[in-house]
Amino acid sequence: MPGEPLCVEEEFMPGPGTYLDDKGVVRAAIIGEPVFDMASRRVSVKPLVRKSALPKQGDAVVGIVAAVKEDVAIVKVIGFDIYAPFKNPITGLLHISQISDQRLETIYDAVKLGDLIRARVVNSYVPLLLSTKEPRMGVILAHCSRCGAVLAKRDGTLICSACGNVETRKISIDYMVTARRGSKKS
Ligand SMILES: [Zn+2]
Known part of the structure; x- marks a missing residue:
């Protein structure tokens, strides 16, 4: 005090x-x-920051993809950033039209279950409507859907250092793991 x-x-x-x-x-x-x-x-x-306030339009938040269904990803919004989580997660929705400026054939090319994403909030009520169109927004950490290892960013895609699997996402420029130069598919 x-x-x-x-x-x-x-x-x-x-x-x-x-x-x-x-x-x-x-x-x-x-x-x-x-x-x-x-x-x-x-x-x-x-x-002691009390950031219990609900995110509002324009805020950046991080969340985990909890479900992907047809054209919408349901996101468990966990905080304004990963180091300052909310007491309780808030439900967010990421529609396929809000993921990227590029047209997506399917939402599964952009986000998958369990991905950690950063997104912009475009409304001010629950469920939060999210957008990941900006370069900083999108997937910041993902795991290999084949073996579960962390995927590393290499050029425009993600590569699994354990099994060599290559996956696509709407990757944020702040993606947390970068593949070592020269690492290749095994
Ligand atoms: Zn793998």
Whole structure:
């Protein structure tokens, strides 16, 4: 809590989210969790962000594809990013027309069950309507549908480093795993 004493200056230096009072006591400046860094001998307060607010139009979110049915993927929206998950996932819908600027023969060429995606929210109510047309949006992590290993991005497609399977997705430019140069199908 703001004003709460954390330590004295001799023990830990004041870091972000703290302040030093005139008696040499380091106190919390914000609501949050104190973090004592032994290596740098610095104390900081990690802010307690309450992002329970519902995503609204224009927000970027991440989610996991929970089902794919004909022209729609049902997405379990888990947070604004993977490091700050919501308390409870929110249902999102990604329609085939909102996936890419390129025409898709089938939705299965773009997203598959279990894919981790980043998407733009285009409405402000539940179910969230999602779009992945922007370059940063789309699949950011996927697994091989043959063997389950993580797929790596190579050129415009995804390749399985374990079995060599090549798959297509609407890949975000932020896809998390890149294939090593020279890696090839086995
Ligand atoms: Zn595989």
